[in-house]
Amino acid sequence: MSLRYQIIFRILLSSFCILVLGGAIAVWQARLAVEKEVDASTHLALQLITLGIADTSSFRQIDDLSRFSSLQQTRHLSIQLRKPDGQLVHFAGEQQPSHPEDMPPAWFIRWVKSEYPKVEHRLKTRDGDTLTLIIKAQPLDEITEVWQESVGFFASITLMTLLTFLAVNLVFNKSLKTIGVIVDALRVIETGQYRQQLPQFSTAEFDSIAKAINHMTVELEKTRQENRALTQHSLAIQEEERQRLSQELHDEFGQSLTAVKVMAVTAAHQGADTAKITAAISEICDHLMMVVRSMMQQLHPLVLTELGLKATLEDMVNHWSERNPDLDLRITCADEVDGLEKNITRQIFRVIQECLTNIVRHAQANRVEIDLHLRESENAIRLKVQDDGQGCDLNTISRGFGLRGIRERIKSLDGELNVASQPGDGMTITAWIPLP
Incomplete structure (x- = not known):
C-alpha cells in the first residue's frame, strides 16, 4: 500500500473514532442536560404554584381554577390537577410539537431519555375538599433542542474532518511531487551524472534532503575526478615503467648480448685469446645477472x-x-x-x-x-x-x-x-x- 493510501486510511479511521467518541460524549452530555433541565423546571414550577396558591382558603369552589391558566406555556412538564372525584384537569404539557418534522429519531430519544420522578402536591379548598397537583416530566422539547445541537455538532465535526482531509491531501500532493523530483534526480545520479543538482524546496525537511544529496553528488564527482586522475597517473607510471624497462633491456641486454656474440665469433678464430675472451664474457654475464636482479627487485622482490x-x-x-x-x-x-x-x-x-x-x-x-x-x-x-x-x-x-x-x-x-x-x-x- 502506498504512503498516500496509508495516510488516507489512518485519517478516515481516526475521524471515525473521533465521531464515535464524540457521539458517545454528546449523547451522555445531552442526557445529563435534559435531566438537569427537567429537574430545574419541575422545582421551579412547583415553587411558583406553591407561592401562587399559598392561601388555599381562596379556593371557594373546586371549579375555580382560573389562576392555573398561566401554566399553559410551561415547558418540559405535564401539570395536572386531580379532583376529589378522580377527574384530571390538564394545565400544561399536552401540546404537541409545533414542527413534528424536527423531532429527533426514536433511537436518540431512547438513549437520552431516562426515568424522571413524578411530583404530587396536595391542596385544600375553603370547602374542605382536597386537590392533588401532579407534575410529570415531558422532556420532548428539550430532547429536540439537544438533538438539533447535536446535529450541528456532528455537522461541524464532519466539515472539519473534510477540510482536514482536503488540507492533508493538498500537502501530500505537494510532498509527493517533491519526492518525485528527488527520486527522478536520484535515478539520473544513478547513471553516473553526478553534476545533477536538486532545486531549493520551500519545505525545510525536503530542502535538507536536497542539500544532502547535492553535497553527495559534489563529493561523488570529486571522487570520480580523483579516481580518473589516479588512473591516468597509474597508466602513465605503468607506461614510464615499461619504457624504462624497454630502454634498460635495450641498453644493457642488447649491448651486452651483442658484445658476447662478437666475443664468441672472435673466439672461434685461430689465435684468439680464449682466456681473455672467456673472462670478458663472464664479466658481462655477472653484470647482466646484477641488472636482472635489480629489475626483478623493482618489479617484485623475490x-x-x-x-x-x-x-x-x-x-x-x-x-x-x-x-x-x-x-x-x-x-x-x-x-x-x-x-x-x-x-x-x-x-x-x-x-x-x-x-x-x-x-x-x-x-x-x-x-x-x-x-x-x-x-x-x-x-x-x-x-x-x-x-x-x-x-x-x-x-x-x-x-x-x-x-x-x-x-x-x-x-x-x-x-x-x-x-x-x-x-x-x-x-x-x-x-x-x-x-x-
Missing part, C-alpha cells in the same frame, strides 16, 4: 615470496639506509606478519615503500620509525609510519598521488587510513587493516 614480509621489509630498510646514510631508519615488525595472505602482504609492502619514497623526496627527515604488528583482540593489523620531517598542510597536498595511492591500497583491503601532519611537525601515517 624475498617477499621466499622469506616473508618481515625479512623483505628489513632488507628494504637496509637498502634505503645504505642509499641515505643521514637518515635514521628503524623498523619494528612482529614475526606473525609472515603468515598474512599474499594480497595483504603485497599491499603493505607497497604502502611502506611509497611512504619511504615520499619521506626521502619531500620530508627532509632525520628519523623514521616503522611499526607493524598484529592486534589479536581486534583481529587486525596496525601499521604506523612516523617521521620528524618538515611536515605539511594536508589541504595543500590533496592533489598529490602518493598519499592518494596509499589510501586506495588501504581501502582495497577494507582498511582505514589516518594521516596527521602539521608544518614543521613531521607526519604520522596510521593504517588499520582487518584480517579476513
Whole structure:
C-alpha cells in the first residue's frame, strides 16, 4: 500500500473514532442536560404554584381554577390537577410539537431519555375538599433542542474532518511531487551524472534532503575526478615503467648480448685469446645477472615470496639506509606478519615503500620509525609510519598521488587510513587493516 493510501486510511479511521467518541460524549452530555433541565423546571414550577396558591382558603369552589391558566406555556412538564372525584384537569404539557418534522429519531430519544420522578402536591379548598397537583416530566422539547445541537455538532465535526482531509491531501500532493523530483534526480545520479543538482524546496525537511544529496553528488564527482586522475597517473607510471624497462633491456641486454656474440665469433678464430675472451664474457654475464636482479627487485622482490614480509621489509630498510646514510631508519615488525595472505602482504609492502619514497623526496627527515604488528583482540593489523620531517598542510597536498595511492591500497583491503601532519611537525601515517 502506498504512503498516500496509508495516510488516507489512518485519517478516515481516526475521524471515525473521533465521531464515535464524540457521539458517545454528546449523547451522555445531552442526557445529563435534559435531566438537569427537567429537574430545574419541575422545582421551579412547583415553587411558583406553591407561592401562587399559598392561601388555599381562596379556593371557594373546586371549579375555580382560573389562576392555573398561566401554566399553559410551561415547558418540559405535564401539570395536572386531580379532583376529589378522580377527574384530571390538564394545565400544561399536552401540546404537541409545533414542527413534528424536527423531532429527533426514536433511537436518540431512547438513549437520552431516562426515568424522571413524578411530583404530587396536595391542596385544600375553603370547602374542605382536597386537590392533588401532579407534575410529570415531558422532556420532548428539550430532547429536540439537544438533538438539533447535536446535529450541528456532528455537522461541524464532519466539515472539519473534510477540510482536514482536503488540507492533508493538498500537502501530500505537494510532498509527493517533491519526492518525485528527488527520486527522478536520484535515478539520473544513478547513471553516473553526478553534476545533477536538486532545486531549493520551500519545505525545510525536503530542502535538507536536497542539500544532502547535492553535497553527495559534489563529493561523488570529486571522487570520480580523483579516481580518473589516479588512473591516468597509474597508466602513465605503468607506461614510464615499461619504457624504462624497454630502454634498460635495450641498453644493457642488447649491448651486452651483442658484445658476447662478437666475443664468441672472435673466439672461434685461430689465435684468439680464449682466456681473455672467456673472462670478458663472464664479466658481462655477472653484470647482466646484477641488472636482472635489480629489475626483478623493482618489479617484485623475490624475498617477499621466499622469506616473508618481515625479512623483505628489513632488507628494504637496509637498502634505503645504505642509499641515505643521514637518515635514521628503524623498523619494528612482529614475526606473525609472515603468515598474512599474499594480497595483504603485497599491499603493505607497497604502502611502506611509497611512504619511504615520499619521506626521502619531500620530508627532509632525520628519523623514521616503522611499526607493524598484529592486534589479536581486534583481529587486525596496525601499521604506523612516523617521521620528524618538515611536515605539511594536508589541504595543500590533496592533489598529490602518493598519499592518494596509499589510501586506495588501504581501502582495497577494507582498511582505514589516518594521516596527521602539521608544518614543521613531521607526519604520522596510521593504517588499520582487518584480517579476513
